[in-house]
Amino acid sequence: MADPTLRRLILAVALAVVPCLPAMAANDAPQKTAEALSRKALTDDWSYKFLESLTSEIGPRLGGTEAEWRAADWAVARLKAAGMTVHTESFPMTAWLRGVETAAIVKPAPQRLVLTALGGSVATPPGGIEAEAVIFRTYGDLLAVPPGSLNGKIAVVTERMVRTVDGMGYGLANPIRRQGASEAARRGAIAYLHRSLGTDNHRLAHAGALNYTDGVPKIPAAALAGPDADQLERLSALGPVIVHVTLTPTTDDSAHSITVVGEIKGREKPDEVVLIGAHLDSWDLGTGAIDDGAGDAIVSGVGRLIAALPQHPKRTVRIVLFGAEEMDFSDKAYETAHVGEVSKIVVAGETDFGARRVYEMRLPAGAVNSPFGKMIAGLLPPLGVLLVPEAPRHGGSDIQDIGADGVPVVALSQNGLDYFDIHHTADDTFDKVDPAELAQNVSVWAALTYLVAETDVDFRALAKATAKP
Amino acid sequence: MADPTLRRLILAVALAVVPCLPAMAANDAPQKTAEALSRKALTDDWSYKFLESLTSEIGPRLGGTEAEWRAADWAVARLKAAGMTVHTESFPMTAWLRGVETAAIVKPAPQRLVLTALGGSVATPPGGIEAEAVIFRTYGDLLAVPPGSLNGKIAVVTERMVRTVDGMGYGLANPIRRQGASEAARRGAIAYLHRSLGTDNHRLAHAGALNYTDGVPKIPAAALAGPDADQLERLSALGPVIVHVTLTPTTDDSAHSITVVGEIKGREKPDEVVLIGAHLDSWDLGTGAIDDGAGDAIVSGVGRLIAALPQHPKRTVRIVLFGAEEMDFSDKAYETAHVGEVSKIVVAGETDFGARRVYEMRLPAGAVNSPFGKMIAGLLPPLGVLLVPEAPRHGGSDIQDIGADGVPVVALSQNGLDYFDIHHTADDTFDKVDPAELAQNVSVWAALTYLVAETDVDFRALAKATAKP
Numbered sequence: 001m002a003d004p005t006l007r008r009l010i011l012a013v014a015l016a017v018v019p020c021l022p023a024m025a026a027n028d029a030p031q032k033t034a035e036a037l038s039r040k041a042l043t044d045d046w047s048y049k050f051l052e053s054l055t056s057e058i059g060p061r062l063g064g065t066e067a068e069w070r071a072a073d074w075a076v077a078r079l080k081a082a083g084m085t086v087h088t089e090s091f092p093m094t095a096w097l098r099g100v101e102t103a104a105i106v107k108p109a110p111q112r113l114v115l116t117a118l119g120g121s122v123a124t125p126p127g128g129i130e131a132e133a134v135i136f137r138t139y140g141d142l143l144a145v146p147p148g149s150l151n152g153k154i155a156v157v158t159e160r161m162v163r164t165v166d167g168m169g170y171g172l173a174n175p176i177r178r179q180g181a182s183e184a185a186r187r188g189a190i191a192y193l194h195r196s197l198g199t200d201n202h203r204l205a206h207a208g209a210l211n212y213t214d215g216v217p218k219i220p221a222a223a224l225a226g227p228d229a230d231q232l233e234r235l236s237a238l239g240p241v242i243v244h245v246t247l248t249p250t251t252d253d254s255a256h257s258i259t260v261v262g263e264i265k266g267r268e269k270p271d272e273v274v275l276i277g278a279h280l281d282s283w284d285l286g287t288g289a290i291d292d293g294a295g296d297a298i299v300s301g302v303g304r305l306i307a308a309l310p311q312h313p314k315r316t317v318r319i320v321l322f323g324a325e326e327m328d329f330s331d332k333a334y335e336t337a338h339v340g341e342v343s344k345i346v347v348a349g350e351t352d353f354g355a356r357r358v359y360e361m362r363l364p365a366g367a368v369n370s371p372f373g374k375m376i377a378g379l380l381p382p383l384g385v386l387l388v389p390e391a392p393r394h395g396g397s398d399i400q401d402i403g404a405d406g407v408p409v410v411a412l413s414q415n416g417l418d419y420f421d422i423h424h425t426a427d428d429t430f431d432k433v434d435p436a437e438l439a440q441n442v443s444v445w446a447a448l449t450y451l452v453a454e455t456d457v458d459f460r461a462l463a464k465a466t467a468k469p
Numbered sequence: 470m471a472d473p474t475l476r477r478l479i480l481a482v483a484l485a486v487v488p489c490l491p492a493m494a495a496n497d498a499p500q501k502t503a504e505a506l507s508r509k510a511l512t513d514d515w516s517y518k519f520l521e522s523l524t525s526e527i528g529p530r531l532g533g534t535e536a537e538w539r540a541a542d543w544a545v546a547r548l549k550a551a552g553m554t555v556h557t558e559s560f561p562m563t564a565w566l567r568g569v570e571t572a573a574i575v576k577p578a579p580q581r582l583v584l585t586a587l588g589g590s591v592a593t594p595p596g597g598i599e600a601e602a603v604i605f606r607t608y609g610d611l612l613a614v615p616p617g618s619l620n621g622k623i624a625v626v627t628e629r630m631v632r633t634v635d636g637m638g639y640g641l642a643n644p645i646r647r648q649g650a651s652e653a654a655r656r657g658a659i660a661y662l663h664r665s666l667g668t669d670n671h672r673l674a675h676a677g678a679l680n681y682t683d684g685v686p687k688i689p690a691a692a693l694a695g696p697d698a699d700q701l702e703r704l705s706a707l708g709p710v711i712v713h714v715t716l717t718p719t720t721d722d723s724a725h726s727i728t729v730v731g732e733i734k735g736r737e738k739p740d741e742v743v744l745i746g747a748h749l750d751s752w753d754l755g756t757g758a759i760d761d762g763a764g765d766a767i768v769s770g771v772g773r774l775i776a777a778l779p780q781h782p783k784r785t786v787r788i789v790l791f792g793a794e795e796m797d798f799s800d801k802a803y804e805t806a807h808v809g810e811v812s813k814i815v816v817a818g819e820t821d822f823g824a825r826r827v828y829e830m831r832l833p834a835g836a837v838n839s840p841f842g843k844m845i846a847g848l849l850p851p852l853g854v855l856l857v858p859e860a861p862r863h864g865g866s867d868i869q870d871i872g873a874d875g876v877p878v879v880a881l882s883q884n885g886l887d888y889f890d891i892h893h894t895a896d897d898t899f900d901k902v903d904p905a906e907l908a909q910n911v912s913v914w915a916a917l918t919y920l921v922a923e924t925d926v927d928f929r930a931l932a933k934a935t936a937k938p
Binding site: 108 | 536574695704755895
C-alpha cells in the first residue's frame with residue numbers, strides 16, 4: 001500500500017464502485033434506486049453461487065421426495081441469510097417415482113434404445129412389454145388411424161419439435177407428450193413412445209409429465225432420445241421392428257411438497273404484494289440448473305438485493321420458490337392456499353425458462369404507456385431489453401391459476417434457442433449456465449420488482465382504462 | 470419432354486455430368502482418371518448409405534461379439550456387391566463384455582453419477598464398492614502421492630483433455646485412461662475413476678480401453694461424464710465425499726474377431742499392394758458412426774469406385790475393414806497374419822478420425838517433391854486439401870505394427886475439433902455425419918489410392934534417397 005499511484009487508483013475505483021446506494025434509496029426517486037440495484041446485480045455473483053450450491057449440495061429434487069424437502073430446508077436457510085422473512089407452505093400430492101427404464105430393439109437389429117418414462121406413466125409388467133412398433137412420423141398420423149388399428153402394438157410418434165427463441169415449438173408439440181399415450185391407447189396400443197420434446201440430437205431422453213384421459217386405458221409411456229427415434233424410423237422403413245420396453249415407476253399417494261416463501265415486508269402497504277417466483281423442484285435426471293434452479297437463483301437474488309436496501313419498499317416483495325411444478329401441483333396448490341388474498345397481489349411474475357439473457361419485457365395491458373411504463377423503459381436500454389407493447393400471453397405455469405383469478409402478470413422473455421437442448425434431461429447441470437447471463441436476469445428482475453414495489457402503479461386500473469372503448 | 474428449352478437444358482446437364490470416365494481411364498494419364506474419380510466421389514451418396522445401413526441394420530458392434538460377426542457378414546456382402554474380391558481373416562481374442570455400470574454419490578448429497586466401465590476393467594463385487602473419493606485435479610497430482618496414501622479409497626482424476634484440431638489433446642491425455650487404474654492401485658486405491666477423455670459437457674461417458682500394469686493389483690475403473698467429474702470436484706471441496714460404484718463386466722478368453730478384406734487385383738503387378746483401411750468394430754454405447762463406420766464407408770467407397778473402372782489399376786488395391794481395433798487386437802493380428810508380405814505393401818493408410826473434411830495430406834518422407842507428389846498436389850486444391858512437407862507422425866492404430874515393420878504410410882488429416890465431443894459415447898450415431906463432408910473424404914482417398922496403384926511410385930526408395938546426406 002506504499003505506492004501513491006496504486007493508492008490513488010484504489011481510491012478512484014472505490015469511488016466509482018460504491019454508488020452510495022443507501023443515500024439514494026432514502027432520498028432519490030424510485031427510478032434511481034432501481035437503476036442502482038440493477039447495476040449492482042450485474043457484477044454480483046451471489047445468484048450464481050446460490051445455483052452452484054443448490055445443484056451440487058442438493059442436486060436432483062423431484063417433487064414430493066426427500067430430495068425436494070432437503071432443497072426446501074436449504075432454501076429456507078438461504079433466504080433467511082439473505083435478509084428475508086421466511087416461511088414454508090406444505091401441500092399434499094401424489095409423488096411419482098422413477099424405476100427401471102430400459103428398452104431395446106429386438107428385431108431386426110438388436111440394440112439398446114435410450115428412453116425415459118413420462119412422469120405419471122404407469123408401469124409395464126416387471127419383465128417388460130415386447131411388441132411390434134408402429135411408427136408415426138407426425139402426431140397427426142397417429143390421430144388419423146381408427147380405433148383398434150393398434151391392437152397389441154407399441155405406438156411410436158417420431159415427430160420433431162421445432163427450435164424457436166420463445167418456446168413456441170415446445171408449446172405446440174406438447175400434446176405429443178401430454179395426450180399421446182391416451183390417444184394411442186384409444187386405438188388399441190399397449191405402450192406409447194415418442195421422440196423427446198427437445199431440439200438436440202444427443203442420446204439423452206427428455207422427461208416430462210403426461211395426462212391420461214379419463215375412461216381410456218392407461219398404458220406405459222416414455223420419451224425416446226432423438227437419435228433413437230431416428231433409428232426406429234430407419235429400421236421400420238425396411239420391415240417390422242420388434243421393441244422391448246421395461247418401465248417400473250411407482251407412485252405414493254400420501255406424499256407432500258413444500259413451497260418456500262421469503263418476504264420483504266412493505267414499509268407503507270404491507271398487504272399489497274409483488275410476487276416473483278420460480279420452482280424449486282426439478283426433474284430427477286439432471287440437477288435442475290436451467291430448470292429451474294436458475295429461476296430460484298434469480299428471484300432469490302432479487303429478494304436479497306431489495307432486503308439489503310436501507311429501507312424496505314412501500315409494498316411487500318414476496319419471493320416464492322414453488323414445490324412440485326414439474327408434477328403439475330404447484331399452481332393449483334398456491335391458488336388454493338391464497339384464494340382469499342388474490343386481490344392483494346399487485347402483480348405476479350415467474351422465471352422458468354433457463355438462464356439465458358432477457359431480451360424483452362412484457363407488462364400487463366395498459367402499463368407500457370403509463371408513467372410506470374416510461375420509468376421502467378428508461379432503465380432497460382443498457383440491459384439490452386426491449387419493452388414491447390403486448391401484454392404477456394401468460395405468466396408461467398406456477399402462477400397460471402392466480403393469473404386466471406385476475407392477478408396481473410409480467411413476463412421477461414429470455415433467449416430460449418438452446419433451452420430445449422437441455423430441458424428435462426440429465427444434461428441440465430450447473431456447467432450449462434453462464435454467470436454473466438444469469439446476472440443480467442437478476443438485474444432486470446430487480447429493477448422491475450423494486451419499481452412496482454416502491455411506486456403506486458395499479459395494473460388492474462390501467463388494464464381497465466385500456467379496455468374501455 | 471415437349472419443351473425444347475427444357476430438352477436443351479437436360480442435354481447440357483447430361484453432357485456436363487457424364488465425364489466419360491471409361492474412355493479416360495483407358496486412354497488418359499493416371500492423373501486424369503484420379504481427377505475424374507475424385508469428382509465422381511463428391512456427388513456420390515453410396516458411402517453415406519453404406520454408413521446408414523451399417524449403423525442401423527447392425528448398430529453397435531463390439532469386437533469379439535456376435536454383433537461384430539454380423540457386421541462382418543454384412544460387410545462381405547457389401548464389398549462383393551461393390552465389385553471387389555472378398556475374404557475374411559479371423560483371429561482369436563479375449564472379448565470384454567460390459568455389465569451393469571451404476572454409480573452414485575452417497576454422501577453428502579445423494580445423486581446418481583454417470584460413468585462407463587473402461588474396456589478391460591475388472592468387475593467390482595456384485596454389490597459394488599463404497600468408499601471415500603479422493604479427487605486429483607490433474608493426473609500429475611495422482612502420480613505425486615506416495616504408495617499407501619490411497620489405501621481403501623476411490624481415486625478420481627478430473628483433469629480435462631484439451632480440444633485440438635488434430636487430436637493431440639487426446640493423445641497426450643491418454644495415459645489418464647490407459648495407466649490411471651494401475652497408478653492408483655500402486656498407491657492403494659480400490660477403484661479408479663477419471664473424467665472422460667472428451668471435449669463435450671454432456672452426461673454421456675466416453676468408453677475406451679485401459680492397460681493394467683503387470684504386477685500391480687487390477688482395480689475396477691470407469692470414465693465419468695464431464696459434468697459428474699465437475700460435481701465431484703465441487704462437493705469434495707466442501708468435505709468428504711462417499712461414492713458407490715458397481716461395475717460387472719465379464720470376459721471371454723475364447724472369442725474371435727473377423728477382419729474383412731476386399732481387393733481389386735492389380736492388372737500388371739498384382740503382388741504390389743496399396744492398402745487402405747478402417748476398423749469395423751465399434752464401442753457398444755453408440756452405433757459407431759464416426760468411430761469408425763465413417764472410415765469403413767470411405768475406404769469401401771474408394772474400393773467401389775476403383776473396381777468400377779474399365780480396367781483395374783496396375784497394383785492391387787486392398788480395402789481392409791479391421792476387427793477388434795477398440796480392443797487393441799487389430800494391428801498385431803494383421804501384422805502376424807501378413808508378416809511375410811510386408812515388403813509387398815507399397816503403402817498403407819487408415820481413416821479413423823470421423824467424417825469431417827480432410828484439410829491436409831501427408832505422404833511418406835521424400836514423396837512430396839517427387840513426380841508423384843507433384844501429380845497429387847495438382848488434384849488437391851479443388852478439394853480444399855493442403856499437401857504438407859512433413860511425413861505422417863503415424864499411420865493409425867490398425868496399421869501401426871506393419872508401419873513399424875517398414876511399410877510406408879500416408880495420412881489425411883481431418884478436422885477433429887468436435888470429434889472428441891462424440892468419440893466413444895452413446896452419441897456416436899449416424900445423425901452426426903454430414904454427407905458432403907463424408908463424400909469429400911472419399912474423394913481425396915480415391916485420388917490418392919488410385920494414383921499410387923496406377924503409377925510406379927516407390928515410397929521406400931524415395932525415403933531412402935531423402936535420408937541420404
